[in-house]
Amino acid sequence: MGLVGGEENGNADSVSEIRLVSNDNKYERVDDKSHDSKKFVFVCAIFASLNSVLLGYDVGVMSGAIIFIQEDLKISEVQEEVLVGILSIVSLLGSLAGGKTSDAIGRKWTIAFAAIVFQAGAAIMSIAPSFGILIIGRLFAGVGIGFGVxxxxxxxxxxxxxxxRGSLTSFPEIFVNLGILLGYISNYAFSGLSPHISWRLMLGVGILPSVFMGFALFVIPESPRWLVMQNRIEEARSVLSKTNGSEKEVEERLKDIQLAAGMAVAENYEGKAVWREILKPSPPVRRMLIAGCGIQCFQQITGIDATVYYSPTIFKEAGIEGNTQLLAATVAVGFTKTLFILVAIFLIDKVGRKPLLYVSTIGMTACLFGLCLTLALLGDGQLGIALAILAVCGNVAFFSVGIGPVCWVVSSEIFPLRLRAQASALGAVGSRVSSGVVAMSFLSVSRAITVAGTFFIFSVISAVSVAFVHKCVPETKGKSLEQIEMMFQNEWQGEVEMEDAERLVQR
Structure with missing residues (x-):
């Protein structure tokens, strides 16, 4: 009886002992269920992240495809910037609509819709006979990516x-990196074909990841939190029983979700009311918005998309010649970016979000400044080329180990249920706009102040991001979504109490 009581009180050691010494089938089933729930959540996270491959693939493949598009369609430098950057700008439409759409039709079917829209765009791009049609395809692809991210x-x-949650919510960033690597490999694989064919195959292959989403829909369930918001309680309980290890945990999680959803319903949070609270936020919500949207913007304005999209331009500036050599160097960047995202996955739920953010932003600042000095001072020699490749690989490595994945984790877990979809959409909009501005201005800014000068600006912005992380981003490791919401509420209340105490002392 004592051991059973230990299990009821959540004593993990007691539970483990019971499972080892007892032959009772009851305890074996509990252990098996816990194992099965972990596998099920893992599979769901993988399938839900497939759309992120599309974004990564587009970023990676366009860095090489643009070389052959220029040669085939004779586009100007301005058209090149528009072609590269328009996807990020347009994706904000998908991200803005994504919050409302996911609240209306559910998270699962919004994921499916994103894949369908991107497929249409990729198909149009691969057969585009002119720059205008190519842009139309990019518009469709951008909207699909906006929904997906x-x-x-x-x-x-x-x-x-x-x-x-930290490790699993990092999966989309893993798949973005995997997509970038696949895009680089595709560039290298098709670079030997004629310009008219090569870039079409490079872009057309991007359709394949979204095809797998059709299979995913037969596996992944709807979000239990969305089901509770729709008052489909039994369906939510069924999903939670698949994703949690014990019935007690299922009921506790369901109770927390119902409480959060009940608050939203009680306060009559219609779509307009949600946006009204976001646009005129209370102090706790303002803190959430600053943290969530701010980290999304810093993720992009530190220049990661410029580094990835224009890595051939950077390496050409360092002295590498020939398309094949340029594209081979970018493959090294892709491998580095993918490898270090795996490091983040193992660490994010062990060491926490903020330590990884500190390492990431400080490391990026050093690498960006190092790249600036290398391009400005070392010219076209072998040492300059080696240091440029090292600085670029270091930058993407530090990005992938911290701000890359942690950004999405933090922005998806800090908002209350009633605001989560819309506020996350707003953060994604900030990310996409920042990405588009960087991608569409990089060549023009580099021509005005040199590539080295541009990366100096990125290094300064990255240094500012270190201070932002210290001041505005909380540690959320190990807390439930509902506990994180209360943390923002309590922290603000604590500040108010401190201010009141100071006033009393002064009086």
Whole structure:
């Protein structure tokens, strides 16, 4: 009886002992269920992240495809900037609509819709006979990506247990990196073909990842939090029983979700009311918006998309010649970016969000400044080329180990349920706009102040991001989504109490 009591009180050691010494099938089933729930959540996170491959693939493949598009369609430098950057700008439409759409039709079917829209865009791009048609394809692809990058972290954070939420919510960033690597490899693989064929194959291959989303829809369930918001309680309980290890945990999580959803319903949070609270936020919500949207913007304005999209331009500036050599160097960047995102996955729920952010932003600042000095002082020699490649690989490595994945984790878990979809959409909009501005201005700014000068600006912005992380981003490791919401509420209340105490002392 004592051991059973220990299990009821959540004593993990007692539970483990019971499972080892007891032959009772009851305890074996509990252990098996816990194992099965972990596998099920893991599979759901993978499938939900497939749309992120599309974004990564587009970023990676366009860095090489643009070389052959220029040669085939004879586009200007301005058209090149527009072609590269328009996807990020247009994706904000998908991200803005994604919050409302996911609240209306559910997280799962928003993921499916994102894949369908991107497929249409990729197909149009691959057969585009002119620059105008190519832009139309980019518009469709951008909207699809906007939906995808907004909804995947939200969905994963809502189905994941708190202990593993950081790692699982990082999956979309893993798949972005995988997509970038696949894009680089595609560039290298098709670079030997004629310009008219090569870039079409490079872009057309991007359709394949979204095809797998059709299979994913037969596996992944709807978000239990969305089901509760729709008053589909039994369906939510069924999903939670698949994603949590014990019935007690299922009921506790369901109670927390119902409480959060009940608050939203009681306060009659219609779509307009949600946006009204976001646009005129209370102090706790303002803190959430600053942290969530701010980290999204810093992720992009530190220049990661410029580094990835224009890595051939950077390496050409360092002295590498020939398209094949340039594209081979970018493959090294892709491998580095993908490798270090795996490091982040293992660490994010162990060491926490903020330590990784500190390492990431400080490391990026050093690498960006190092790249600036290398391009400005070392010219076209072998040492300059080696240091440039090292600085670029270091920059993407530090990005992938911290701000890359942690950005999406933090922005998907800090908002209350009633605001989560819309506020996450707003953060994704900030990310996409920042990405588009960087991508569409990089060549022009580099021509005006040199590539080295441009990366000096990125290094300064990265240094500012270190201070932002210290001041505005909280540690959320190990907390449930509902506990994180209360943390913002309590922290603000604590500040108010401190201010009141100071006034009393002064009086």
């Amino acid at each position: 907004m909804i995947a972290p939200v969905y994963i954070s809502e189905i994941s247990p708190a202990v593993a």
